Amino acid sequence: MNPESEVYASENGEPGSLNDNFNGDVSERRENSKGPHEAVHHDRSKFSDILQLKNGSFADLPASKISEMMKPNSLENASTQSLFSVVNKILDESIERKNGDIPQRVASLLKLVVQEIEQRVAKHAENFRKQSNLYKSREERYQSRLRAFETLTTGTTEEVEIVMKQLQQIKLEKMRIDEKRKVEEQDVIRLTRQKDHYETEISLLKQELDLAKKAYEKNCSELETQAMETKAELENKLKERQLLLNDSRKKVKELEAFSESKFLKWRRKEHNYKHFIDSHVGSLQELRAVSESIKKEVLKTKKMYREEINHFGWELKGLVDAAHSYHAVLAENRKLYNEVQDLKGNIRVYCRIRPFLPGQSEKQTTIEYIGENGELVVMNPLKQGKDNHRLFKFNKVFGPAATQEEVFLDTQPLIRSVLDGYNVCIFAYGQTGSGKTYTMSGPSVSSVEDWGVNYRALNDLFHISQSRKSSITYEIGVQMVEIYNEQVRDLLCNGSSQKRYPFPPNEFGA
Numbered sequence: 001m002n003p004e005s006e007v008y009a010s011e012n013g014e015p016g017s018l019n020d021n022f023n024g025d026v027s028e029r030r031e032n033s034k035g036p037h038e039a040v041h042h043d044r045s046k047f048s049d050i051l052q053l054k055n056g057s058f059a060d061l062p063a064s065k066i067s068e069m070m071k072p073n074s075l076e077n078a079s080t081q082s083l084f085s086v087v088n089k090i091l092d093e094s095i096e097r098k099n100g101d102i103p104q105r106v107a108s109l110l111k112l113v114v115q116e117i118e119q120r121v122a123k124h125a126e127n128f129r130k131q132s133n134l135y136k137s138r139e140e141r142y143q144s145r146l147r148a149f150e151t152l153t154t155g156t157t158e159e160v161e162i163v164m165k166q167l168q169q170i171k172l173e174k175m176r177i178d179e180k181r182k183v184e185e186q187d188v189i190r191l192t193r194q195k196d197h198y199e200t201e202i203s204l205l206k207q208e209l210d211l212a213k214k215a216y217e218k219n220c221s222e223l224e225t226q227a228m229e230t231k232a233e234l235e236n237k238l239k240e241r242q243l244l245l246n247d248s249r250k251k252v253k254e255l256e257a258f259s260e261s262k263f264l265k266w267r268r269k270e271h272n273y274k275h276f277i278d279s280h281v282g283s284l285q286e287l288r289a290v291s292e293s294i295k296k297e298v299l300k301t302k303k304m305y306r307e308e309i310n311h312f313g314w315e316l317k318g319l320v321d322a323a324h325s326y327h328a329v330l331a332e333n334r335k336l337y338n339e340v341q342d343l344k345g346n347i348r349v350y351c352r353i354r355p356f357l358p359g360q361s362e363k364q365t366t367i368e369y370i371g372e373n374g375e376l377v378v379m380n381p382l383k384q385g386k387d388n389h390r391l392f393k394f395n396k397v398f399g400p401a402a403t404q405e406e407v408f409l410d411t412q413p414l415i416r417s418v419l420d421g422y423n424v425c426i427f428a429y430g431q432t433g434s435g436k437t438y439t440m441s442g443p444s445v446s447s448v449e450d451w452g453v454n455y456r457a458l459n460d461l462f463h464i465s466q467s468r469k470s471s472i473t474y475e476i477g478v479q480m481v482e483i484y485n486e487q488v489r490d491l492l493c494n495g496s497s498q499k500r501y502p503f504p505p506n507e508f509g510a
């Protein structure tokens with residue numbers, strides 16, 4: 001038995017009232033004493049009988065009864081309640097008696113009963129003490145256990161947290177499993193319904209199958225009878241067919257003989273056709289070769305035609321370009337013609353003033369004024385009065401800063417009119433060192449910037465003739481002459497044998 005069960009047993013039994021305890025002791029002794037149950041009952045009934053004597057007294061009891069009651073067995077088996085009742089009754093009787101004397105035998109009984117009660121009280125006290133010690137030891141045990149539990153509790157807080165988390169996860173898992181289980185339950189319900197449905201379908205199909213089976217069996221029997229009939233018919237027909245087959249065999253033999261003769265005839269015809277086809281294949285090959293050569297000829301002719309057409313196309317394009325250029329030239333000529341007509345006469349006179357040459361910077365210029373419209377005022381310090389200044393009028397005056405290109409641009413339209421058949425003459429006039437060569441040829445041929453009117457004019461004419469070559473072919477010739485002291489000299493003639501002019505009229509006028 002464990003301590004807890006011991007405590008509960010003790011609490012329920014031993015710490016009760018005195019009477020209960022005494023009753024317990026009595027029952028315990030009763031069980032331990034191996035005497036007959038009837039004897040115990042007899043001892044107890046003795047005390048009960050005595051106590052039920054309400055009108056009688058102990059003093060009046062016979063000595064034999066009292067000595068029986070005083071026996072150790074009788075006292076030990078009596079209940080504590082009975083013992084206290086005996087004591088009280090004896091004491092009450094002694095009080096009621098006037099002389100107060102108690103008979104010797106009653107006093108002896110009283111003493112024995114009191115001793116019995118004392119023993120029981122002592123035993124009871126001893127039990128209480130033992131119980132108390134037991135409770136104390138158990139309390140100490142519980143205290144130590146409590147402390148151990150407290151230590152365990154503080155030590156296992158972290159574990160408890162982990163366990164709580166695991167528990168949480170397990171709960172979640174459980175919820176998931178529950179949901180899954182619900183779904184599965186629904187599936188089970190669905191499947192059960194389906195199963196029911198299929199079962200009803202199966203039962204229906206079974207019924208149909210039974211019906212079909214019966215119908216089939218019926219059909220089978222009908223067919224069997226029909227088959228028998230048909231068999232008989234077929235046997236008859238077979239006989240008829242057998243006869244027909246014999247006839248047919250005879251006919252086949254006749255036809256075979258006929259086809260054999262036909263085959264020989266067709267064979268001969270095939271041979272004739274083959275010979276005919278072979279002869280025609282030869283002539284066909286010849287025709288093919290002729291056709292190939294004709295095809296090549298046709299392709300060659302086609303190519304030639306294509307090239308000629310291309311050539312015509314180019315020529316046509318040239319004509320179109322020429323027509324376009326011709327229109328442009330016509331427009332330009334018209335413009336030039338108008339310009340020339342606007343001029344007063346066909347002669348233009350330009351004046352170019354050259355800058356001072358190196359080393360002449362200290363000299364004073366005689367040019368007073370250069371006008372926009374060709375006016376030039378020249379001062380003559382040697383003359384006085386009115387003659388001091390003289391005004392000259394030109395088509396245009398080029399100042400010392402004018403470039404070669406600016407000078408050329410004014411003469412360019414006139415030069416271009418040469419290409420349309422007009423006669424043009426550019427004539428440079430001036431005293432020695434005034435800049436005629438510089439203007440007409442330029443200081444240097446290597447630099448295009450320095451080119452004078454002659455080079456620029458020829459360059460321009462070559463460009464135009466090149467652009468118009470599809471429509472017009474020009475022949476360009478150059479003459480360069482110098483008139484000095486009324487002597488004309490050919491400047492393009494090499495060496496000392498320079499040709500002297502006047503030339504014959506046909507040469508000079510070209």
Ligand SMILES: Nc1ncnc2c1ncn2[C@@H]1O[C@H](COP(=O)(O)OP(=O)(O)OP(=O)(O)O)[C@@H](O)[C@H]1O
Nearest residue numbers: 353354355430431432433434435436437438439443
């Ligand atoms: N516009 C100009 N700018 C700079 N230098 C010029 C100009 N015109 C002429 N000169 C210079 O003046 C000098 C004389 O010029 P150029 O030889 O052309 O004169 P010219 O009239 O031909 O002389 P000549 O009649 O003796 O042959 C040259 O050194 C030339 O470089």
